[in-house]
Amino acid sequence: MESIFVNLKGAILGVLGKFMPEWTMPIHSIMISITAIAVLGPAIMMYLTLMERKVVGRMQNRIGPNRVGKWGLLQPLADGVKMLTKEDIVPKGADPVLHLLAPILIVAPALLLFAVLPFGKGMIAVDLNVGILYFLAVSSTTTIAIFMASWGSRNKYSILGGMRAVAQMISYEVPMVLSVVPVLLVVGSLSTRQIVEAQASGWFVLTPWGFFGAVFFFLCTVAECNRSPFDLPEAESEIVAGFHTEYSGMKFALFYMAEFMNCFSGAALTTTLYFGGWQGPGFLPSWIWFFLKTYSFIFVMMWFRGTLPRLRVDQLMGLAWKFLLPLTLVNILAAGLWYYLGGILKFFIPLVLMAGSFTILTWLNKPYVPEKREYQFAD
Amino acid sequence: MDVLNTIVNAGIYALMGLGVIAALGAVTCRNLFHAGLCLAVVLIVVAGTYLSVGAEFLAMIQVLIYVGAVLTLIIYAVMLTARLSGGEASASNGQAGPVFAACALFLAFMAPRLMKTPWPVSPSALSATLSVNGLGQSLMTTYVFPFEVLGILLFAVLIGAIVVARKDKA
Secondary structure, three states: OOOHHHHHHHHHHHHHHOOOOHHHHHHHHHHHHHHHHHHHHHHHHHHHHHHHHHHHHHOOOOOOOOOHHHHOOOOHHHHHHHHHHHHOOOOOOOOHHHHHHHHHHHHHHHHHHHOOOOOOOOOOOOOOHHHHHHHHHHHHHHHHHHHHHHOOOOHHHHHHHHHHHHHHHHHHHHHHHHHHHHHHHOOOOOOOOHHHHHHOOOOOOHHHEEEEHHHHHHHHHHOOOOOOOHHHHHHHOOOOOHHHHHOHHHHHHHHHHHHHHHHHHHHHHHHHHHHOOOOOOOOOHHHHHHHHHHHHHHHHHHHHHHHHOOOOHHHHHHHHHHHHHHHHHHHHHHHHHHHHHHHHHHHHHHHHHHHHHHHHHHHHOOOOOOOOOOOOOOO | OOHHHHHHHHHHHHHHHHHHHHHHHHHHHHHHHHHHHHHHHHHHHHHHHHHHHHHHHHHHHHHHHHHHHHHHHHHHHHHHHOOOOOOEOOOOOOOOHHHHHHHHHHHHHHHHHHHHOOOOOHHHHHHHOHHHHHHHHHHOOOOOOHHHHHHHHHHHHHHHHOOOOOOOOO
């Protein structure tokens, strides 16, 4: 049960090796991993849409979809058929090349990110020794696709939404990269597999810098996926649907798919970096632990959606630049102190440093509240 | 294994060909946004070239910095300064003929000399492998002065950006 997928891949390669020439074996090995990811990605996304509707529905005191199949389990298939059969409307003044390419170029990085996630022991598609850097680099190319979508639609709401989306994404990339740095400091390697294996003695979230780092990284991931409460770029009550206003049918489904796949890979990276990846007690296989942890983070993202109101654009940018950025820099210092100190101080000095800077920055970022006015009315 | 190597080499040459076509597109496209996107393709092809010679760290940094940040800045500039119908760039100003002749002359002069020069390659460079640890250590010991100067330069850029973008207190 533990290495069922590794054995399956080995068996398929063994069968293929009997009648295929020797030089095709690396190609077959890669193609099996790619096929697994290409099937897994959209399947995950389909059932994430159902999970979101049920979870947010329960939080709003109603049942989600429950008519199509038991518990609504066939709802994503119905959604897929609906998206495929909808008319594909392209506005007359839209730039045809940009309008067509944007959904494709936003799904491609989302799918490429699955290549460096360690799904289980020995189950990683490509073991790059710059895995984390690959993740950050590929997720930063999504901004170009959002620009293309917003500009190609030739619609003022789209451009407004696109500008806000890109500003939000590039602002939250900085604290995201900086909150990964303490993990790299302590592990000494950029490879995701080695980061998971270095947490065998204790998950990083149980250290003072790891706790704060996990919170910051998770917040930045939620902001990068444009999810509530950071979903101003696609807020339906504000600017219709932002940068994907003019898309219908399968192209909209591709935007939706990219958002959910980014959610999944962000949650998966949070578990890899801070929560031990596939590690867990031995009564469950490693890949089940990985999926359990990842889905609990996705549940937290949906919990945010059902509970919190949307942030205004200046509050959103202020959070990234004035609050998260200084805190992540202090976190790096705290991680360095934790690494070199020993004894009883090892835990307390970084904790005091982080808690102190959190308090100071919260106090410094207080919004301006004008003083209460006293009105004197004529009698 | 020879077949696999041939396939890999063919793929790398095809990628470089795509880069040349995209570079031509970047300088001849009339629509500024399309030209910016062709530039993105060129930058990604350069990252692919870095990957093909084994410089993985450099390839990822190329994508992160050039495609993720510099190109975003270029496209912001195009979007904020063009009208909604798309900025048009004139692709030629009448000097194409003489420039082409001059470039052909330069190529004819330099190419034989480039091919005949014995470029020295040290054996340590040929067998070098990626080591992020080694990169970090050399940045902190051998190359610490350029590293700190770059830090000061970036700091000056940040301050300049804030000063330029500040609202004037009238």
